[in-house]
Amino acid sequence: xxxxxxxxxxxxxxxALAFPALPLxxxxxxxxxxxxxxxxxxxxxxxxxxxxIAEGGSWGQFNARYYLFALGFVIFDVEVVFxxxxxxxxxxxxxxALVKAAIFIGILAFGLAYAWKRGALEWR
Amino acid sequence: xxxxxxxxxxxxxIIFGIGVAIALSKRNVVAVLMGIELMLNASNLxxxxxxxxxxxxxxxxxxxxxxxxxxxxxxxxxxxxxxxLAMAVLIYRRRETVDLDRISVLRW
Amino acid sequence: MTDLLGNDLNxxxxxxxxxxxxxxxxxxxxxxxxxxxxxxxxxSAIPAISIxxxxxxxxxxxxxxxxxxxxARLVTIDNFTxxxxxxxxxxxxxxxxxxxEYIERRVSHLGEFYSLLLLxxxxxxxxxxxRDLLTAYLAxxxxxxxxxxxxxxxxxxxxxGEASLKYVLLGGVAxxxxxxxxxxxxxxxxxxxxxEIAAALSDGTSTLELPLLLGLALIIAGLGFKASAVPxxxxxxxxxxGAPIPITAYLSATSKxxxxxxxxxxxxxxxxxxxxxxxxxxxxxxxLTMVIGNLVALQQSNIxxxxxxxxxxxxxxxxxxxxxxxxxTGSALLLHLSGYIITNLAVFMGVIAFYNRxxxxxxxxxxxxxxxxxxxxxxxxxxxxxxxxxxxxxxxLTKFILFQSVVSGGYTWLVVTALLASTVSLxxxxxxxxxxxxxxxxxxASRWRxxxxxxxxxxxxxxxxxxxxxYAAPFxxxxxxxxxxxxx
Numbered sequence: 001x002x003x004x005x006x007x008x009x010x011x012x013x014x015x016a017l018a019f020p021a022l023p024l025x026x027x028x029x030x031x032x033x034x035x036x037x038x039x040x041x042x043x044x045x046x047x048x049x050x051x052x053i054a055e056g057g058s059w060g061q062f063n064a065r066y067y068l069f070a071l072g073f074v075i076f077d078v079e080v081v082f083x084x085x086x087x088x089x090x091x092x093x094x095x096x097a098l099v100k101a102a103i104f105i106g107i108l109a110f111g112l113a114y115a116w117k118r119g120a121l122e123w124r
Numbered sequence: 125x126x127x128x129x130x131x132x133x134x135x136x137x138i139i140f141g142i143g144v145a146i147a148l149s150k151r152n153v154v155a156v157l158m159g160i161e162l163m164l165n166a167s168n169l170x171x172x173x174x175x176x177x178x179x180x181x182x183x184x185x186x187x188x189x190x191x192x193x194x195x196x197x198x199x200x201x202x203x204x205x206x207x208x209l210a211m212a213v214l215i216y217r218r219r220e221t222v223d224l225d226r227i228s229v230l231r232w
Numbered sequence: 233m234t235d236l237l238g239n240d241l242n243x244x245x246x247x248x249x250x251x252x253x254x255x256x257x258x259x260x261x262x263x264x265x266x267x268x269x270x271x272x273x274x275x276s277a278i279p280a281i282s283i284x285x286x287x288x289x290x291x292x293x294x295x296x297x298x299x300x301x302x303x304a305r306l307v308t309i310d311n312f313t314x315x316x317x318x319x320x321x322x323x324x325x326x327x328x329x330x331x332x333e334y335i336e337r338r339v340s341h342l343g344e345f346y347s348l349l350l351l352x353x354x355x356x357x358x359x360x361x362x363r364d365l366l367t368a369y370l371a372x373x374x375x376x377x378x379x380x381x382x383x384x385x386x387x388x389x390x391x392x393g394e395a396s397l398k399y400v401l402l403g404g405v406a407x408x409x410x411x412x413x414x415x416x417x418x419x420x421x422x423x424x425x426x427x428e429i430a431a432a433l434s435d436g437t438s439t440l441e442l443p444l445l446l447g448l449a450l451i452i453a454g455l456g457f458k459a460s461a462v463p464x465x466x467x468x469x470x471x472x473x474g475a476p477i478p479i480t481a482y483l484s485a486t487s488k489x490x491x492x493x494x495x496x497x498x499x500x501x502x503x504x505x506x507x508x509x510x511x512x513x514x515x516x517x518x519x520l521t522m523v524i525g526n527l528v529a530l531q532q533s534n535i536x537x538x539x540x541x542x543x544x545x546x547x548x549x550x551x552x553x554x555x556x557x558x559x560x561t562g563s564a565l566l567l568h569l570s571g572y573i574i575t576n577l578a579v580f581m582g583v584i585a586f587y588n589r590x591x592x593x594x595x596x597x598x599x600x601x602x603x604x605x606x607x608x609x610x611x612x613x614x615x616x617x618x619x620x621x622x623x624x625x626x627x628x629l630t631k632f633i634l635f636q637s638v639v640s641g642g643y644t645w646l647v648v649t650a651l652l653a654s655t656v657s658l659x660x661x662x663x664x665x666x667x668x669x670x671x672x673x674x675x676x677a678s679r680w681r682x683x684x685x686x687x688x689x690x691x692x693x694x695x696x697x698x699x700x701x702x703y704a705a706p707f708x709x710x711x712x713x714x715x716x717x718x719x720x
Binding site: 004005006071074077078081082 | 126195199
């Protein structure tokens with residue numbers, strides 16, 4: 001029997017939970033029956049065993065200057081929200097649609113140019 | 125089990141409730157903003173559900189007004205976060221705190 | 233051009249002429265300010281450009297008198313829209329003329345200040361003209377976001393940033409509630425078009441009673457915040473006190489009138505079929521607002537906070553017209569709104585002129601103003617008496633017509649409450665007037681004069697207050713013609 005709609009989601013949920021849980025369980029069972037050795041090591045307890053060494057806590061503060069760059073990012077982020085639906089069907093639209101999209105991008109470009117002129121793009 | 129409009133509305137109601145609770149109880153500006161975002165997203169979910177389950181959608185004659193609304197709400201939410209964070213930065217520079225209990229020169 | 237369903241879309245861009253003109257002006261103002269050094273222009277060029285753009289927008293909006301068209305089923309251009317366009321443009325012009333000295337001295341970021349002022353006017357105009365929930369929501373947010381920033385622009389005043397933060401957070405919660413309400417309204421009405429929602433609601437909505445009630449409650453809470461109705465008024469005194477005074481004046485005029493334009497459009501249009509579900513909510517709100525607003529005003533010592541609570545009280549009176557909505561009360565509300573705005577601007581222009589001279593805003597600072605500047609004392613007195621509802625001034629006549637229309641709508645008990653609240657209000661207005669006339673000035677008792685533009689703004693408003701009070705016929709006709717398209 002194939003379950004319908006959300007039944008499948010439930011199965012997927014079960015598989016997804018089992019995927020990380022199973023190896024941990026197996027490892028713990030092996031340790032319980034003294035098949036796996038237990039040798040702790042500070043390097044093993046790093047957040048990432050390889051790669052960059054993690055520094056500071058996760059609640060550390062970020063510099064407020066990043067805020068301005070985040071704002072600049074939002075301008076383009078939001079641009080895509082509107083341009084994507086337009087791009088999907090623009091072949092079916094009249095030529096005026098291109099002009100309207102250009103006006104829309106023009107307004108955003110004005111905002112960016114203003115931010116640039118005001119020095120928001122510089123690291124101060 | 126089939127999922128219908130009522131389920132979506134229930135989820136959206138729960139999210140909205142969580143959003144209101146966070147926005148009204150937290151004392152940190154950023155946490156309040158997160159609560160507001162949750163409220164906006166609950167509305168988005170309700171809009172999409174109503175749009176998707178309307179009779180017109182099944183006939184293919186729905187103008188997708190609810191879907192369109194969501195796109196604009198996303199934009200408004202981004203703008204709202206930008207403005208509110210700007211205010212938070214402004215105050216932080218002057219007072220070194222974003223705790224709403226300590227921002228209280230104005231009292232009736 | 234047609235939309236996806238084959239409805240004809242009217243894309244006459246000239247219908248949006250005033251809005252487009254103001255947006256372009258706002259961009260020009262920003263540009264002129266950013267490149268002021270390169271272009272070699274002075275500071276005073278910026279308000280001049282703004283006024284020029286506003287005049288162009290005014291002329292463009294007068295083109296559409298007695299038309300009834302819509303732009304792409306999103307914005308209606310009828311007499312109602314034209315009425316509010318003219319009103320909002322006039323308010324912005326008066327605010328700029330009356331306070332450009334204040335702005336130059338005490339406001340940071342001049343270019344942003346003027347362009348945001350223009351953009352919030354655009355938002356207000358679109359709120360009056362919207363015929364689709366999406367347009368209305370975006371218009372509300374355009375106006376509100378501009379105001380959030382404008383409140384924070386007072387130079388070297390720590391209250392300003394704090395007021396703005398409170399305003400933006402509470403405003404965010406309120407507009408999220410409004411939006412959630414709108415989503416239910418969309419679900420019940422099956423469309424975001426006002427006309428289609430009205431049709432769906434009048435078809436009978438028994439199966440969707442609960443979502444509709446919930447949606448209405450949320451919408452009323454959200455709009456109650458924007459109109460600063462009790463119990464959603466907490467932001468008002470703080471924002472009024474922290475904001476630069478021209479913005480306080482602007483908040484009390486345009487933002488309030490725009491909210492009432494939206495309330496009229498919604499409650500006389502899409503929501504009218506559900507009148508039994510919302511009438512009691514609004515009447516409770518009206519009573520709370522006028523009683524609490526006027527009572528709390530009694531113990532204020534700062535003129536801006538006093539005017540904030542007095543404006544909350546006034547909102548209670550205006551909400552009565554929404555309770556008994558009809559073409560008669562609607563027209564009375566429009567008349568009262570214009571009278572109230574003229575009166576309020578008279579008081580605020582006076583307060584700004586006073587602040588320019590003294591830099592003080594406590595009520596006791598007004599001591600002896602009748603001796604040091606009798607003209608300014610006269611303007612403020614006339615404005616306050618008009619707010620209290622003295623005969624021969626704007627406030628009396630418009631309030632009288634408003635109360636009368638509510639009585640004939642069958643809500644006598646509301647009007648009785650309003651009259652009591654009105655009597656209370658007389659007391660705190662008289663307190664200010666007493667300070668000006670009954671006390672000797674503290675310290676420097678020499679006479680002083682206003683600047684030419686100060687005389688222009690206060691003088692025009694003083695004439696307006698008396699004119700509406702004595703000969704309101706033209707205003708009355710305008711209000712009648714403006715409300716007509718809503719009730720056909």
